[in-house]
Amino acid sequence: MSEEATLEETPTWIVASVCSAIVLISLVFERALHRLGKALERRRVTLYEALLKLKEELMLLGFVSLLLVVFQDLIQKICIDESLMEHWLPCRGGSEASAVAHYGAASTFAAGGRRMLNGGAAFGHCSSKGKVPLLSRHALEQLHIFIFVLAITHVVFSAFTVLLGLLQMRKWMHWEKNIQQEGSSAPKMIKRVQKIKFIQDRCKGHEKVAWVIIWMRSFFKQFYGSVSNDDYVAMRLGFVMTHFRGHPKFNFYDYMIKALEKDFKRVVGIKWYYWIFVMIFLLVNITGWHSYFWISLVPLSLLLLIGTKLEHIINKLAHEVASKHAASQGEVGIVVRPSDELFWFHSPRLVLVLIHFILFQNAFEFAYFFWTLAMFGVDSCIMDRLGYSVSRIIICVIVQVLCSYSTLPLYAIVSHMGSSFKSAVFADGVADHLRGWADNARQRMRRSALGAAAEERSYWGERSRPAQLRSISF
Template sequence: MAETTTGTTEGVTLEHTPTWIVAVVCSVIVAISLAVERILHYTGKYLKKKNQKPLSEALQKVKEELMLLGFISLLLTVFQVRIAKICMPPSWAVHMLPCKKETSATTTAGETTAHYQTSFSSFVFGTGRRLLSSSTDSGYCENKEKVPLLSTEALHHLHIFIFVLAIVHVTFCVLTILFGGAKIRQWKHWEDSISKDKYDPDEVLKPKVTNVRQHAFIRDHFLGMGRNSAVLGWLHSFVKQFYGSVTKSDYMTLRLGFIRTHCRGNPKFNFHKYMIRCLEADFKKVVGISWYLWIFVVIFLLVNINGWHTYFWIAFIPFILLLAVGTKLEHVITQLAHEVAEKHVAIEGDLIVQPKDAHFWFSRPRIVLFLIHIILFQNSFEIAFFFWIWVQYGFDSCIMGQVGYIIPRLVIGAFIQVLCSYSTLPLYAIVTQMGSSFNKAIFDEHIQEKVVGWHQKARRNKGLRAAANGSSNVGSTDGSTVGIQLGKVTQKESAMEEGKAQAVEPSST
């Protein structure tokens, strides 16, 4: 009788499971879930208390991803038995395999290895489904002389992979933003020196003539004129992203160009604080897993075929994209320097660059953020896949591949994470401000809310007047009303915070 009980332990249902075991397991699961929920809740309250709305929205995005992950988990759990009972002809199961089909000579060894790996997986992830219903599912299809579409065990492994991918992606994005933000905060002493002692923006208005090529910004980026200058410019941009991607002369010149274009009425505008707000606002877009990224996951899983070494070659996609993005961002700075140097020999006043969208791919600076999103996700996919295979099947698994392919993938992944954090992301934060328009983060949070409120009120008034008068000749009300009220609010808030009536007067082109 004892032998029978031991042999059927894996198949015991709740009807014959001690209630104290059920209660303990449920208590542990509920306690962990509530702890995570409370941590996220209090983190959100703390961010709101500190007026960190962009980071609060990013946290909300993480909650949405966790909810999506939970729904995927629910679907896989509910339909796992039904999926395992979908049968197909055996000939369909021998194509596009990630590993070679084991021969009869190696079946015993394969079964031993599979048993060890399943036991290790059960210890790490708490899985015990392999013996629970795999025999039943295979027997169901064997009776029809077919094979299951996807076994319960394979379905559960896929479930774990999706979970690991989501966690690794969110973790890597957070680390990238933290390290990149730390690098950008090192520029704060430049902002302080510019706005206080070492640099007075009012000096811009004083007439002084200087040779353009004597400026440090031009010396660092202007490589002469002619056909070779374009090639040298790209090579210089490629190399510069690896060291000193943003210098003090770069920061001072780009900051002044932004202020003279978008905030001409406030020469002491805090450009550094504005960049931080923009970066925090963009974080919520980077941390999520968009629908097209899930398509990438499906494609990557599809082409994981034995002998193709797919994941080795895929590792080069984010690597090449990252180098291209970093080179392009550096080249935008070089283009700004060349524009000034080619047009002027000497200038009156300080060196002013002209921000415009034409310097970016397809005249759209936001494409850079889209590419960074893809880079971080693909790199996360590589690392998550590696650790999932290592824990689930072992380092010697055929899916893992040869050591000669594994080591370069890990090196490339680490290189991407470091370069993106300390070079590409800071470059993105400052260079994308060199577009023709500015980000709404240029205003403080309370000013943004009032501007949006006036804009909505103006649109409602426009609709009411059009309905009352039977005409649409009230188009000027929208823009003019918002502009007038924006000027009043900006002036009022600036007077309250800085003690003087000097407002931000942006002019988007």
């Protein structure tokens, strides 16, 4: 056959069989997502919202696939000068000519000298003009597969990271239960915070060392015991005393997990501007640059920076408690005081944005590796040298593990050390009730402060009045 067979030349039983298989697989997948959604809607509303976000991403992916299929003939008819194919190549040399063909050189011939059938028509259209197609059909199909692999890899690895992080935080549930069972009042909890290792360990020697050493301690702390029981107790009390004063039995663990699941909805999606990074990454994949190895260092560096910052916030909170407690000579109960000023640009949300970018870029590295391995093989020049490829994968694995077991749990608790609480994790009615409760508590505190000041003025006024009257009587 000189050309590929069309539907006019294909047996009907083949068309019906293939169509039935595709529809059946699609229906099974759709019903599975539907049942999963029903289960999550009853039990974990926040995860259900993340599933809806996942469906949106799949719909976008399907739309992109449809556009590639519809416009593939039009793209193939775009002709350019063959000299343009000699610049910005991922591969060079005769042995790598096949890889060049995958990226757009439709004039490349197969080993037997035959032109690829799926690009012949487009090549004939452009060769008559002395040019070559912008992108061959085979290259377009491979690009199509890469976009699909990237989206799926990002969703799967993001879910994997959050699930491992939740498993790592399960021990916090036991800490919360112990606090609930103890039923300690706020004054007792404050006294406990001032004596526990939270202050002793986090503030040991801070006055005697340079700030560089303090940051180095924060850097290494993220690799072992990033959040201890004492850290949890202290930060939990600071959050409760700031936002839910008078309700020391507030279940901080459940609130924190719901907030993390709510954030997962943002992480599982792919923002439109992340596709700009994809275009840049594909653009700089030039032979000899080893671009993807250097790019893989970006998420690792950002992750270490975020972990160091979050640990430093905990150290700073402990140092503030110790300083205020020492200044008051132990007469006043001091607890952790959450504040947006502890975070970069006074924005705890910025940390989540950076984590989202890290997970996406790490997913890009994994997706590109799996895609090139499947499309071109391990010996392809696009795979880069073995040392660079192995190093990239090792770095990606380190980022994935460190984010799951250290950075994500750190973010889950330290992100609540901002000035406000996340009412969105509650149902609308509960959120309104909590906001009203918090406002009333602040008003009561304000009235109490004003009342105390008025009593003090009245007291000193009464003390001074007899002297004034005596002076007037004389």
